[in-house]
Amino acid sequence: MDEVLLAEPRGFCAGVDRAIEIVERALYKYGPPIYVRHEIVHNTYVVNDLRAKGAIFIEDLADVPPGATLVFSAHGVSKAVREEADRRGFQVYDATCPLVTKVHVEVAKLAKEGYEFIMIGHKGHPEVEGTMGQLSDGIYLVEDTADVAGVKPRGDKLAVVTQTTLSVDDAAEILAEVKRCFPNVREPKKQDICYATQNRQDAVKVMAPQVDLVIVVGSPTSSNSNRLRELAQRLGTEAYMVEGAADLKPEWFAARRRVGLTAGASAPDILVQQVIARLRELGALSIRSIEGVTESVHFPLPRGLGDRSMSEVAASRS
Ligand code: SF4
Secondary structure, eight states: OOEEEEOSSOSOOHHHHHHHHHHHHHHHHHOSOEEEESOSSSOHHHHHHHHHHTEEEESSGGGSOTTOEEEEOTTOOOHHHHHHHHHTTOEEEEOOOHHHHHHHHHHHHHHHTTOEEEEESOTTOHHHHHHHTTSSSSEEEEOSHHHHTTOOOSSSOEEEEEOTTSOHHHHHHHHHHHHHHOTTOBOOSSOSSOHHHHHHHHHHHHHGGGOSEEEEEOOTTOHHHHHHHHHHHHTTOEEEEESSGGGOOGGGGTTOSEEEEEEOTTOOHHHHHHHHHHHHHTTOOEEEEOOOOOOOOOOOOOTTSOSSOHHHHHHHHO
């Protein structure tokens, strides 16, 4: 292998950064344990690291003791989960990505105006459960174009929302079918697929045709990481997703001249650096970034957690 090309941008997005920082700061402020509903972000390394620092990851709020501090994951929660947390009297910090919250707010607002919804997304993904769970009924999940014909709204006011981490191309195809079946459907003013998903997919579209093989750093549960691997494959380039350097198989690189490397929005840079170091061991002679979009998105922390710099928080924990 002569060269490794790095996709730009890759790795952490603003929503993931914020979610991890919320758990770190809650650990600093209250001390362990801090309970987190669901994996804070879909990355094994991040979850294990926070677990070692005192976070306890749960799925069922019945597993959280009274009076505990609880963080909702970046994927968001349903109304029922929020109400149950209130009822049980937990101190709650909400790490839902503001771009997911934006979709929840849109659903609540339009539901009040009498709209029903088609949600384009993946069944069982926590973000989809959270968004669909903003309403008790009148929201229909479609995973592919074939599902659209099965939607039978009760009224004539119908809006469409999407999961934030879908394949941009798949979502466009499903949306076209939705519009064909329901010509008056209301679309979001700005698409729900987030800037980070869009930018990472755009970067793979630039990179994949230039390389013989694409490596995506990400965990199998990460929706946006899976979409990056699929996208490279669709563009005709062999692609693998790895949790880290240990997953790289030397035989993948035999007779490959150029390898492309990217990372999902929940994959920390330390894993990318370890993969680069391993690729050097496997024979990579040079590492080069491909020019891409520079991201400058930053989301504020919840009230009560942002009063110290992160370096102070880190210093107090070391
Ligand atoms: Fe937010 Fe997008 Fe990152 Fe998900 S991938 S946390 S929606 S910015």
